[in-house]
Structure formats: structure tokens, C-alpha cells
Amino acid sequence: MTSPNPLLEAFKKAPYLLPGNGKRTVEVLKEALEHIEDQEESDVYGSGKIIEEFQIKMANYLGKESSVFFPSGTMAQQIALRIWCDRKRTKKVAYHPLCHLEIHEEDGLKELHHLEPILLADKDRVIELEDVTELNEDIACLLLELPQREIGGQLPEYKTLEEISAYCRKKGIKLHLDGARLYEILPYYQKSAAEICSLFDSVYISFYKGIGGVAGAILAGGEDFVKESKVWKRRHGGDLISLYPYIISADHYFEKRIGRMQEYFEQAKEAAAAFNDCQGVFTIPEMPVSNMFHVYFQEPKEKVESLMAEIAEETGVAMTGYVKEINETQCSYELSIGDQYGRVPKENLEKAFYLLDEKMKNAKVGS
Amino acid sequence: MTSPNPLLEAFKKAPYLLPGNGKRTVEVLKEALEHIEDQEESDVYGSGKIIEEFQIKMANYLGKESSVFFPSGTMAQQIALRIWCDRKRTKKVAYHPLCHLEIHEEDGLKELHHLEPILLADKDRVIELEDVTELNEDIACLLLELPQREIGGQLPEYKTLEEISAYCRKKGIKLHLDGARLYEILPYYQKSAAEICSLFDSVYISFYKGIGGVAGAILAGGEDFVKESKVWKRRHGGDLISLYPYIISADHYFEKRIGRMQEYFEQAKEAAAAFNDCQGVFTIPEMPVSNMFHVYFQEPKEKVESLMAEIAEETGVAMTGYVKEINETQCSYELSIGDQYGRVPKENLEKAFYLLDEKMKNAKVGS
Known part of the structure; x- marks a missing residue:
């Protein structure tokens, strides 16, 4: 089993998440099964x-x-x-x-x-x-x-x-x-x-x-x-x-989310703009064409991991659970918008991006 | 979707089953999930x-x-x-x-x-x-x-x-x-x-x-x-x-049934002996060495299908949901003993085998 990772731990504890549709727990399956009759045949x-x-x-x-x-x-x-x-x-x-x-x-x-x-x-x-x-x-x-x-x-x-x-x-x-x-x-x-x-x-x-x-x-x-x-x-x-555990959940979440793709797309554009407004941060593509984009940081992986963990602790908003090293001075991660983004209170969201900008500026000054 | 099959329909309706661990319904998965925390991670x-x-x-x-x-x-x-x-x-x-x-x-x-x-x-x-x-x-x-x-x-x-x-x-x-x-x-x-x-x-x-x-x-x-x-x-x-739907159910039913294999084995021997006592019926192997064996009938598939459906209706005991043609005068099916066999009341079980013997004798006379 894997060793502790402070950013991942902060991500798991955070009440608000920028990416995705929520934690991949057994509850995801249980929710999908709730409205299925016990006697439904495999x-x-x-x-x-x-x-x-x-x-x-x-x-x-x-x-x-x-x-x-x-x-x-x-x-x-x-x-x-x-x-x-x-x-x-x-x-x-x-x-x-x-x-x-x-x-x-x-x-x-x-x-x-x-x-x-x-x-x-x-x-x-x-x-x-x-x-x-x-x-x-x-x-x-x-x-x-x-x-x-x-x-x-x-x-x-x-x-x-x-x-x-x-x-x-x-x-x-x-x-x-x-x-x-x-x-x-x-x-x-x-x-x-x-x-x-x-x-x-x-x-x-x-x-x-x-x-x-x-x-x-x-x-x-x-x-x-x-x-x-x-x-x-x-x-x-x-x-x-039996493939029914996957089929039932596929059908359930298809019905639940297929009508929300426009919303995720709009939110992705909003989030990308907020990232691009931060010092030393940019996104690819600059203007998303779906619910996803990649976020790039002009700071080393370890620096970004620790400032992301701080932001999660200070605002409750986890922007990511990982970042990937590109080279010694750059790192990135992938952000896909789902249900979770819309649940982040606007105030916390703004504070998270404000802090990201501040911390990236400080990192630059500090380096 | 498949056309109606009287033996399979009788099997599905029967309160008692010789084979298996019960119907393969969504309930099988739900039972396994019951004691798993919602927040258990995939x-x-x-x-x-x-x-x-x-x-x-x-x-x-x-x-x-x-x-x-x-x-x-x-x-x-x-x-x-x-x-x-x-x-x-x-x-x-x-x-x-x-x-x-x-x-x-x-x-x-x-x-x-x-x-x-x-x-x-x-x-x-x-x-x-x-x-x-x-x-x-x-x-x-x-x-x-x-x-x-x-x-x-x-x-x-x-x-x-x-x-x-x-x-x-x-x-x-x-x-x-x-x-x-x-x-x-x-x-x-x-x-x-x-x-x-x-x-x-x-x-x-x-x-x-x-x-x-x-x-x-x-x-x-x-x-x-x-x-x-x-x-x-x-x-x-x-x-x-995510493979957890299968892992959770594998673990749950492993714990539930691993201690019952001796029982299934004894029941398989009992059931095989009862089949071998019926006219025109034999099993391979004659004496089971596990929970399973094959049942052979010296009558055509259609004949056996209809008498098996009758037995299910008259006694509530479904011995099988299908039989497979071997040639124009013989057919067979596979019987694996699980939880269900032990739930058949002794009286119904005996009556089912009595009827099987009778019906096979009558089939022979009638042919």
C-alpha cells in the first residue's frame, strides 16, 4: 500500500473539490442500486x-x-x-x-x-x-x-x-x-x-x-x-x-449527468480563466472546449504540492490531489469538471484562487 | 430476448431448487454490499x-x-x-x-x-x-x-x-x-x-x-x-x-460458503443416489466426488423437459431449468449443489424423485 502523501491527504479531507464527480467510494455503486428491484435478473x-x-x-x-x-x-x-x-x-x-x-x-x-x-x-x-x-x-x-x-x-x-x-x-x-x-x-x-x-x-x-x-x-x-x-x-x-454492476451504474449516472455537460463546460471555462489570472499559472487549452483542461505551474512539483495542500487547508477547496513533474521548474495536473465544482461556495472558490495567485507570487519572490 | 420456455418458466417460478445458490439477481450484489461502509474507497x-x-x-x-x-x-x-x-x-x-x-x-x-x-x-x-x-x-x-x-x-x-x-x-x-x-x-x-x-x-x-x-x-x-x-x-x-463490485461479493460469499463444501458434497452424493434409483436415469460420475454431477435420461429431450416441468408444478421442486439433447433418445443436464438443496423440504424432495421414477416408467411404457 502507498506511503502517505500530504497533498493527497489534504485532497481526501477537503470538503470542496474542483475536479470530478466526487470520491470513488462504494456509495457510488450503492446509489445506483437503490432503485433497482432485488429480484431484477442478472x-x-x-x-x-x-x-x-x-x-x-x-x-x-x-x-x-x-x-x-x-x-x-x-x-x-x-x-x-x-x-x-x-x-x-x-x-x-x-x-x-x-x-x-x-x-x-x-x-x-x-x-x-x-x-x-x-x-x-x-x-x-x-x-x-x-x-x-x-x-x-x-x-x-x-x-x-x-x-x-x-x-x-x-x-x-x-x-x-x-x-x-x-x-x-x-x-x-x-x-x-x-x-x-x-x-x-x-x-x-x-x-x-x-x-x-x-x-x-x-x-x-x-x-x-x-x-x-x-x-x-x-x-x-x-x-x-x-x-x-x-x-x-x-x-x-x-x-x-454478470456485467450488471457496471451496466446499472452506467445507466444511472448517464441519466443523472448527461444533461449537465453544458454546465460543466461553462464551469471549465470559468475555472480556466481563474487559473490563467494567477501568477505563473496557465492552462492548455487556454479556453477549454470541453469539461477538461490541463493546469501548468511555473514552479517545481514539490513547491506546488505544498501550496496546493495549504490552499486546501486554508479554504477547504482542494484543486487537485496530485501534480505531475514536467521538469525541474514546471509541473501540471489535469482538471475535469463534474458535480463537485458547482458545490464549492463562491466565496471559498474566490479565496482559493486569490491564495493561489499570492502563493505563486511569493514562490517567485522566494526563489 | 428469448422466447418462452416452459421448463425454464417452471424453474423460475418454483419455490424449491435442487441446483445452485439461488437466483442470480441484483439481490446477490446488494447482500454483499450491506455490511460495506459507504465511504469504503474503490x-x-x-x-x-x-x-x-x-x-x-x-x-x-x-x-x-x-x-x-x-x-x-x-x-x-x-x-x-x-x-x-x-x-x-x-x-x-x-x-x-x-x-x-x-x-x-x-x-x-x-x-x-x-x-x-x-x-x-x-x-x-x-x-x-x-x-x-x-x-x-x-x-x-x-x-x-x-x-x-x-x-x-x-x-x-x-x-x-x-x-x-x-x-x-x-x-x-x-x-x-x-x-x-x-x-x-x-x-x-x-x-x-x-x-x-x-x-x-x-x-x-x-x-x-x-x-x-x-x-x-x-x-x-x-x-x-x-x-x-x-x-x-x-x-x-x-x-x-474499479473491480470492487466483484471483489466485495467474492469475499462475502467466500466467507459465507467456504465452510459448507462438505455439506454440498454429502448432498450431491444423496441426490445422485436418488437419481440412480429412478427408471432410465443415471449419473456421471455414479458417485460424485464434488458438489456436482451430470444427470442422464434415457428419454428424448422434449419428453424430459415436460416431465421436469410437471414435477416442478406438482411438488414445487425444480430439478433443473434446462436439459441438453444428446441424441434422439437421450438427454442430460448438469447439477451443482449449493445452498438451495438444503432448503427443499424432505417430503417434497422425496415426492419429486418418486414422481421422476413414475414418469420415466410411464414414458417407457408409452413409447
Whole structure:
């Protein structure tokens, strides 16, 4: 078990949190189960009312023919790319250098599926049309992650998406959406999920980011694609006898939060502006396009950890539970807005940002 | 959604059940959560008290250095075999022709890991020492499933296990235990789980068969083996942000039922004897060696379905919710004894078996 960490401890004790939808405790599951009848039957290896109805609901929401519930997006997305590659009899796909499959999955795509990803665009920007048209390789599938999480949740222009989609259709390249945070970008694009998904051949969405469920994912697409993905789901060991704890919580928190994405987006813009007003602090993107952004500090990690812990103790407002070192003089963290931000009293929020500005100024003077 | 099935409907309505631990409803999860504090923290991608403590508990129970919680046995076992193969730089493993990996996993072992299983022994009997010593292939790992589920839950003699284990150690073959029903065989062997596991290099156990949890599995072995398996768990998409719904229920029902395996075993022997006393009915094995066996009927599937539904309606005792056709004149089903058997009033139980005998006699006369 991990050693004590003063910032994390301050975060856990703080009554008010800037990020997220609240602590990931057993209460999250209990709340979702409250209105479910005791006698509601489990799904059984992918069959049964509880899973089939949710899959239909999500397919409709995404405007796709069919969908399948997965325990994880890692599993769902590897499988999507594998299916498109098998159909085209190639091993090549393309995605961003900071794609989840490239940096967070222990190379499952390569080790299990032997696919060969081509990395498109520079690390610090989103994929643009030219990155795709200039690609000199015959790929089966292009994966776009909207928003691009590892660079603070950036988005291409909607027109660019339409152009990429049209180009891929013309060239016989399947377009897959990593929509782990799809709901969160609808307010910025002013589009429905189905409108955005109509540009893509397959789509993955998650239920524990903006939605705040326990875990789980949906993979959606055409009927034959989904049917094939169920075979791979079993091969991966994801066709559990019971997935209902995840399905019930996914459905509950989807209903609870899907209507709040506009609010989170507005709050993210407000919070980013407040950070950008502080000495030695800036955000990427400067103006958020979803509920998330990255906060950068022009001070070393240890300094920022201790001043963040102080702010939490002095105001009750925890801005983060961690910061990540970038180099000896800079650090950053990721902020995703959920339910919690709106619960912070305005006065405490203002005081927290005031103190952040003060403490960053003092840190600069002190250094 | 499936069309109505009279036997299944009768099974669902019946107040008394021969098989299992009760209906797989949401109540199973709710019961497990009852004594868990709302503020208990989730595991997070394989870390945290809730998962780490359970892994230590299960490693101790199995007498292994370390263990890791998996969403499914399908995932755990493919990974175990892959690790042993990678270490020996061969693709060959050996197991029974009716091994779970061979018949229930859509060939995940071959399609994802490109391993080449060699099938040992005839389908209708367990693997014996000679099957292993006569094998003319250099395999990395031998998988033994105890009991062999698809043939009614049969077991080799314990001495045979010891001899196979000694032989494999001598030859540098890793021995893996498919212990999906390990607890259920302890009364017959009169051994502890740790004693049996000491014969094996790696072990998988399940929490939703005899234990009756929601889902989930443990893979146990040496520390380096387990560490490596966590990398593969992530690759497979099994390293979920939260596995606690399965862990909490696994732990709860482990505590609730681990002490009842002797009782289930005795009841299985009693039930098998009662079936074998009925006209045109026999069990495999004739004398159970665990809580399970297969029941065979010398009548066609449709006939047995309707007489089983009648028995359920006339006595309140559902013996099964399905039967499987073997050929035009025979059918069978699998019976695993759990909590439910002991709840059937003796009078109803006797009447059910009396009626089964009568109805099978009449069926014979009528045919």
C-alpha cells in the first residue's frame, strides 16, 4: 500500500473539490442500486434484459445500428481496430502519438493483436486533415480521440472532422471514435452524439469519466461489426457471466449527468480563466472546449504540492490531489469538471484562487 | 430476448431448487454490499486496500506467494499459459479435450496468444499419469482442471496428481490448475486448498460457481509470475478502474460458503443416489466426488423437459431449468449443489424423485 502523501491527504479531507464527480467510494455503486428491484435478473454472458436494453438505448443515443457493453474501453478499442484490420487484411492503423492504446495499455494492440499503429501529428496538437491526406500508407482504420485528452482535451474544428470523415470514406479507411469523453464535447460542437457519430464507422464511449459511473464501456457500430466484436469480447475474457454492476451504474449516472455537460463546460471555462489570472499559472487549452483542461505551474512539483495542500487547508477547496513533474521548474495536473465544482461556495472558490495567485507570487519572490 | 420456455418458466417460478445458490439477481450484489461502509474507497486500476487485501488473503488461502484479481477466468488462464510459454520460448501447452479454453472461449488462446494446445486423454475420462509421460512434445505447461467439469466433475486419484506434479517438475513442465471448482473438491480429497495448490505452479480459482458471487477470479503463483500477469491483465483490458463490485461479493460469499463444501458434497452424493434409483436415469460420475454431477435420461429431450416441468408444478421442486439433447433418445443436464438443496423440504424432495421414477416408467411404457 502507498506511503502517505500530504497533498493527497489534504485532497481526501477537503470538503470542496474542483475536479470530478466526487470520491470513488462504494456509495457510488450503492446509489445506483437503490432503485433497482432485488429480484431484477442478472445478465448472463451477454444476454438478458438488463444488458440488451442498455445496448439498444446506447445504440440509439449514438445513432448506430447496434452496440455491445464492454468491461473496459481498452478491450473495446483493441477489438474495434482488429476487426477493421481483419476485414481489410492489413495490420496498419493510424492514431495520435498520445492515443490511449499507445501509452496506457502495455502495448496490448501490438502484443495481442499484432497490429502496427502509425502515429499521426505532433504530440502537442490534434490530428488535422493534412496529416491524414499526406499519409503514404494503406491503413485499415484511423482512430480519432475527441477530445484529445493528453493535451488537455483539445479538439479539431468540426469542419475538419467532416473533411477527414469524407476523405476516409472515399479512400476506404474506417474511422473509429475514441469517445471516452464524447458527451463532454457536445456543448462546444453544438451537435448531438448521433450527429458526431455519423461521421464514424465505430464508436467507443465510457461511463466513468464525465458520467461518473463505476466502470464499463460501449462499443457501437453496424450490426455485423458488433456481432463480430462479441466473439472477440469472449476471446479477451470480457464476456462475464454478470456485467450488471457496471451496466446499472452506467445507466444511472448517464441519466443523472448527461444533461449537465453544458454546465460543466461553462464551469471549465470559468475555472480556466481563474487559473490563467494567477501568477505563473496557465492552462492548455487556454479556453477549454470541453469539461477538461490541463493546469501548468511555473514552479517545481514539490513547491506546488505544498501550496496546493495549504490552499486546501486554508479554504477547504482542494484543486487537485496530485501534480505531475514536467521538469525541474514546471509541473501540471489535469482538471475535469463534474458535480463537485458547482458545490464549492463562491466565496471559498474566490479565496482559493486569490491564495493561489499570492502563493505563486511569493514562490517567485522566494526563489 | 428469448422466447418462452416452459421448463425454464417452471424453474423460475418454483419455490424449491435442487441446483445452485439461488437466483442470480441484483439481490446477490446488494447482500454483499450491506455490511460495506459507504465511504469504503474503490480500488483504482489494481491498487488500493480493497483489492490488495483480498489478493493477499487469497494468496495465503492457496499457499502461494502472490495473487491477482481478474474479472474472468478466461482472461486469467490464457495469461497464465502465455507467461509459461514465453518463459520456455515455446508455443505448446497441453490440456484435456473438454478444457474451458478449448470449447468455451472462441479460441482466444489461439487467436490472441497463438498458443498451440495438445489435447490429452479421451474426452470421456480424466488425464492420467500415462497421458503425460507418453506425450512426445516439448510443452511449456500442462493444465489440469479439477474436477473435470464437462464430464460431470470427475477427479483423478490424489496419488496421480502427486505423480503428475513430480513428473512435470522433473521435466521442466509448469503445472497450472484450473481450479474453477477447487473448494468443491476439498472434502473428497480431504486436503486443504494450499496442499493441492502446492502441486501446481499457478492456480486459477473462481467466485461464482460453488461460492456463488457475482463474477471474478483469482490467479495465484510466484511473485514474478503474478507481476507479469498484471501486465497482461492490462493488455487484455482487464485492469479496470474499479473491480470492487466483484471483489466485495467474492469475499462475502467466500466467507459465507467456504465452510459448507462438505455439506454440498454429502448432498450431491444423496441426490445422485436418488437419481440412480429412478427408471432410465443415471449419473456421471455414479458417485460424485464434488458438489456436482451430470444427470442422464434415457428419454428424448422434449419428453424430459415436460416431465421436469410437471414435477416442478406438482411438488414445487425444480430439478433443473434446462436439459441438453444428446441424441434422439437421450438427454442430460448438469447439477451443482449449493445452498438451495438444503432448503427443499424432505417430503417434497422425496415426492419429486418418486414422481421422476413414475414418469420415466410411464414414458417407457408409452413409447
